[in-house]
Amino acid sequence: MNNIIRTINLTKKIKEVTIVNKININLEQGDIYGFLGPNGSGKSTTIKMMLGLVKPTEGRVEINGYDVWKDKKKALNSIGAMIENPSFYDYLSGYKNLELYKNLYDLPKTRINEVLNIVGLEKEKNKKVKKYSLGMKQRLAIARAFINYPKIVILDEPTNGLDPVGVVEIRNLIRDLSVKENINFIICSHILSEIQELCNKVSIINKGELISEGYVKDLLNQEFDEYFIDTSDLQKAKVILEKFEVVKSISIHDNIIQINIDKGKIGEINKKLALNDIDITSIKKKENTLESYFLSTL
Numbered sequence: 001m002n003n004i005i006r007t008i009n010l011t012k013k014i015k016e017v018t019i020v021n022k023i024n025i026n027l028e029q030g031d032i033y034g035f036l037g038p039n040g041s042g043k044s045t046t047i048k049m050m051l052g053l054v055k056p057t058e059g060r061v062e063i064n065g066y067d068v069w070k071d072k073k074k075a076l077n078s079i080g081a082m083i084e085n086p087s088f089y090d091y092l093s094g095y096k097n098l099e100l101y102k103n104l105y106d107l108p109k110t111r112i113n114e115v116l117n118i119v120g121l122e123k124e125k126n127k128k129v130k131k132y133s134l135g136m137k138q139r140l141a142i143a144r145a146f147i148n149y150p151k152i153v154i155l156d157e158p159t160n161g162l163d164p165v166g167v168v169e170i171r172n173l174i175r176d177l178s179v180k181e182n183i184n185f186i187i188c189s190h191i192l193s194e195i196q197e198l199c200n201k202v203s204i205i206n207k208g209e210l211i212s213e214g215y216v217k218d219l220l221n222q223e224f225d226e227y228f229i230d231t232s233d234l235q236k237a238k239v240i241l242e243k244f245e246v247v248k249s250i251s252i253h254d255n256i257i258q259i260n261i262d263k264g265k266i267g268e269i270n271k272k273l274a275l276n277d278i279d280i281t282s283i284k285k286k287e288n289t290l291e292s293y294f295l296s297t298l
């Protein structure tokens with residue numbers, strides 16, 4: 001497998017309390033990887049172990065095959081990150097803040113304007129950071145995370161505190177970067193819809209335990225289609241549907257029929273009910289979301 005980041009039984013205990021427990025996750029080339037879990041589930045602690053900022057109690061992290069703790073320099077040279085609540089020199093401009101990193105990584109001067117352009121801060125680049133809005137600071141932090149041409153960028157809660165427009169802008173920026181700069185992302189978030197929109201692969205952690213890891217399309221792809229049927233002939237419809245082989249289960253809640261059926265068979269259901277003179281007011285499909293999946297795993 002073409003693993004870029006791999007954690008092996010990654011564990012962190014602080015004073016006998018297990019904060020991260022034997023986590024195994026895999027990021028492969030091309031992934032935008034979502035790392036999802038409720039507040040306090042251990043996301044940031046895991047990320048900090050990936051970045052060599054916190055030492056694992058047990059297990060390890062490998063980046064491009066190098067152990068982050070034993071071979072830190074080689075492991076981390078292709079990685080950029082934004083950890084929770086990024087900080088800057090407030091009294092310096094956005095440009096000057098990035099200039100410090102240009103010097104640190106010995107990058108060409110043109111790279112500063114290049115990244116400021118990509119994140120859409122070119123007009124505000126000479127403003128002091130203390131005059132930046134929260135969204136502008138998030139953009140600057142993302143610019144800083146990829147200024148040194150990393151192959152992997154880890155973003156911890158990149159849309160924290162942003163309004164809906166800001167959230168969409170950051171999401172588009174991440175998608176853009178993944179294509180234009182060929183960056184693999186790990187996005188940490190407790191917002192399920194955000195991960196569902198953006199990521200192809202996701203792991204879910206809760207109380208330090210990995211609950212599941214997989215491709216979003218697989219997690220959302222359930223065995224049966226679920227529909228809600230609204231009709232005035234409730235009992236008659238139920239009797240007919242119960243006998244129909246494509247129907248796997250049926251129940252009635254609040255005067256609505258709820259059915260699980262073989263995939264793609266709703267047309268046959270519709271036809272059957274029509275042929276039996278059942279008057280249908282509406283048929284609605286239940287769309288699967290990561291949220292319903294997540295709740296089903298708890």
Ligand SMILES: Nc1ncnc2c1ncn2[C@@H]1O[C@H](COP(=O)(O)OP(=O)(O)OP(=O)(O)O)[C@@H](O)[C@H]1O
Nearest residue numbers: 014019037038039040041042043044045046084190
């Ligand atoms: N240095 C520390 N000392 C003691 N406990 C800690 C320490 N760092 C984290 N914890 C605890 O470990 C748990 C996981 O914290 P972590 O910050 O990794 O969660 P998170 O998933 O990032 O949460 P959030 O969504 O709120 O950012 C929390 O209960 C937290 O209080």
Ligand SMILES: [Mg+2]
Nearest residue numbers: 043044084156
């Ligand atoms: Mg966190």
